[in-house]
Amino acid sequence: MQPAYAALLTVMTLAAAASAAAGEPATIQLDLGAHASAEAASAAEADIDWADADLADDARCTLGFAALELQQHLDRIFGDRQQAETQFPIRGPGAEVSGSRIVLGCPQVTVPPDVLRRAGLRPEELADLRPQAFRIRSAGDVLVIYGGDRTGALYGVYELLDRLGVRWFGPEEHNTHVPRRAWEGLPQLDVQVGPAFATRGFWAWEDRGNPEFFDWMARNRLNFWTAAEDNHPALKKRGLLLTCGGHLHQSRYLNPRDPYPYDYSEFDGGDDKPDDPYPHGDYLGDVNGDGVLSYCEAHPEWYGLRGGERSFNIHGDGGDNYCTSNPHATAELMKNIVVELSTGEWRDADSINFWMLDGGKWCECDECSMAGSGASATSARPSVRPPIATCC
Ligand SMILES: [Zn+2]
Numbered sequence: 195m196q197p198a199y200a201a202l203l204t205v206m207t208l209a210a211a212a213s214a215a216a217g218e219p220a221t222i223q224l225d226l227g228a229h230a231s232a233e234a235a236s237a238a239e240a241d242i243d244w245a246d247a248d249l250a251d252d253a254r255c256t257l258g259f260a261a262l263e264l265q266q267h268l269d270r271i272f273g274d275r276q277q278a279e280t281q282f283p284i285r286g287p288g289a290e291v292s293g294s295r296i297v298l299g300c301p302q303v304t305v306p307p308d309v310l311r312r313a314g315l316r317p318e319e320l321a322d323l324r325p326q327a328f329r330i331r332s333a334g335d336v337l338v339i340y341g342g343d344r345t346g347a348l349y350g351v352y353e354l355l356d357r358l359g360v361r362w363f364g365p366e367e368h369n370t371h372v373p374r375r376a377w378e379g380l381p382q383l384d385v386q387v388g389p390a391f392a393t394r395g396f397w398a399w400e401d402r403g404n405p406e407f408f409d410w411m412a413r414n415r416l417n418f419w420t421a422a423e424d425n426h427p428a429l430k431k432r433g434l435l436l437t438c439g440g441h442l443h444q445s446r447y448l449n450p451r452d453p454y455p456y457d458y459s460e461f462d463g464g465d466d467k468p469d470d471p472y473p474h475g476d477y478l479g480d481v482n483g484d485g486v487l488s489y490c491e492a493h494p495e496w497y498g499l500r501g502g503e504r505s506f507n508i509h510g511d512g513g514d515n516y517c518t519s520n521p522h523a524t525a526e527l528m529k530n531i532v533v534e535l536s537t538g539e540w541r542d543a544d545s546i547n548f549w550m551l552d553g554g555k556w557c558e559c560d561e562c563s564m565a566g567s568g569a570s571a572t573s574a575r576p577s578v579r580p581p582i583a584t585c586c
Contacts, residue, residue, distance in 0.1 A: 219272060219377040220294040222261050222284045225254075225303050232258040232265075232284045239427035245542065249344070253302035255431050256344035260351045261298060263413075267355050272377040293335065294380045298351070300341040313338040314384075326417075326433070327388030330354060337380045342388070345433030349415050353387060365410035393418040393545070399440055408432055421543040430542070438540040439547035441511035444554075447530035448516055448523065450490035450497055450506035461487045472522045476504075489526075496523035498557035508551065515554040519561035 222232075227250070229235035235258025242251050261284045268282045287297070287306050297313075299305035301321075310317060314333045323329060323342030328350030330339050339354060341347030358381070359373035395411065395418025403423055411419065412432035421436035423429060429436060454461075456470035460477055464487060475495040480487055490497055494504040498514040507513040516523050534540045556562065 218281055218283060218293055220268070220282055220296055220380065221289070221291045222264055222282055222296050222298065223287050223289065223291070223309075224257055224261055224284070224298040225287045225305075226258055227254050229254060229258060232261040234258070236262055236431070239431045242427065242430075244427065244430040250302040252430070253300055253344040253347075256433065257298050257300065257303045257347055259431055260348040263348075264296065264298075264351045264355070267358075267360055267372065270372045271358055271360070271375050294337070295335065296337045296339065296354075296380070298339050298347055300344050300347040302344065303347070305338060305340060309336060310338065312336045315340070323386075324388050326392070326415075327386070328353065330383045330385040332380050332383050335380065337383065345417070346388075348412065348433055349387075352413050352415060353385065354381075354383075355413075357381060357383070362410050362413040365404075365406040389415070393435060393437075395419055395434075397437070397547075398422070408434065421540055426542045435544040436542055437545045437547060438543040439549065441549045441552040443527065443531060443548065444508050444513075444516055444551055445510055447534070448489065448496070448508075448527040450508055451488050454487045454489050454492040456492075458487055458492050461492070463487070472526070475522075493523070496520050496526070498555065499559040499562075500555060500557075505555075511552045513551050513554060515550050515556050517557040517559055517562060519557070519559065519565055 224232075226232065226235045229238065235254045238251070238255050238258075242255055244252055265280055265282045265284055269280050273281050282296075285291070287309070295309075297305050297309050307317070310320075312333060313331045313336045315329065315331050315338055320329060320340050323340070323346060325343040326346050326349060327342040328339060328346040330337065330350055330353060332338070337354075339347060339350035341350055358375070359371070361371040363369040363371065395416040397418075398420045399422055400420070401423045403419065405428070408419075408429060409432070411417070411434060417433055417435050419429060419434045419436060421438040423436070426436065454464070455467060456472070457464040457467040458470055458474075458477070460474070461480065463485065472493070475493045478491045478494055481491050482488075490504075490506045494506075495517065497504045497506055497508075497516050499505070499517065500507075500514050505514040508516070516527070518524065531546075535543060535546065540546070
């Protein structure tokens with residue numbers, strides 16, 4: 195996804211910078227904390243709370259995965275196929291290294307100051323990196339990939355592989371191009387790259403992905419996918435952002451036929467429910483006689499006025515929008531959405547699409563009419579409904 199990125203500074207020379215150590219052209223180094231290996235750090239994805247304020251465990255998991263991605267691809271490009279062992283070992287930051295080193299870091303996975311110095315990097319310039327952005331700089335036998343966050347470090351690895359000629363045209367192996375090269379030392383790079391758009395990917399509301407597809411997305415620095423997918427930790431590890439929502443909010447969180455969740459004082463039968471936080475409105479009572487007070491029976495005024503009558507026509511993603519000028523209806527809708535986002539199936543979501551009903555008709559009550567047309571509801575609102583334009 196090169197067009198979405200702006201290279202601010204690029205100097206690249208593929209000339210040899212350092213002689214290769216016999217057997218191990220380069221060592222990948224990073225601080226994985228208590229993890230015994232990059233495999234262990236990468237495999238810890240399911241044990242991590244990806245939503246809490248502790249970013250260190252998230253970062254070690256993603257950078258462990260990034261180190262493995264780098265190792266596997268470097269072996270395919272440069273490796274001696276006669277050897278079963280990797281020629282690009284992954285070690286801690288304090289390990290003695292005889293040949294070149296590629297060091298990974300981000301704010302939570304620190305790079306030793308002497309390594310930064312050897313690569314010609316100052317800590318102050320790295321502190322300004324934005325999320326998803328990264329810096330790659332090499333000097334002699336040291337190359338540092340440093341992300342503004344964990345995802346930036348992962349993207350830095352993919353940038354390096356891209357510059358070495360690797361292409362992921364499609365998720366399948368036969369759509370992956372990995373060139374074969376002789377090791378000639380570290381490429382000499384001074385690169386800073388960041389995304390021009392925060393999200394890049396697909397509006398997918400179903401769990402239609404698979405592991406190969408998610409690898410392909412991350413490798414091409416695509417990051418927008420759906421919370422409807424099952425394996426959230428695997429997606430978070432790869433820097434994918436999960437979205438949710440759509441047209442179904444009113445059906446799911448203000449459905450006229452759902453039971454009213456509060457103890458409405460005029461209704462006999464809700465004593466076991468919480469106190470009603472809303473003022474009484476145009477109470478209808480148990481109109482359908484099913485013994486349950488529904489939202490529309492408790493508060494018909496919350497729903498859209500169409501042709502002089504309140505409409506409870508909210509089915510799936512279509513119908514008549516609720517009365518959006520009613521603050522209590524909006525409060526109840528938002529309360530239920532917040533519960534879903536905090537403890538429900540959307541709790542891992544990074545963003546939400548809030549759309550009204552698909553092609554939904556708007557409420558015609560005086561207050562809603564005063565707010566302007568549906569088209570003007572999100573822009574500057576006129577004080578009165580604008581006159582219908584006539585055309586020649
Ligand atoms: Zn209204």
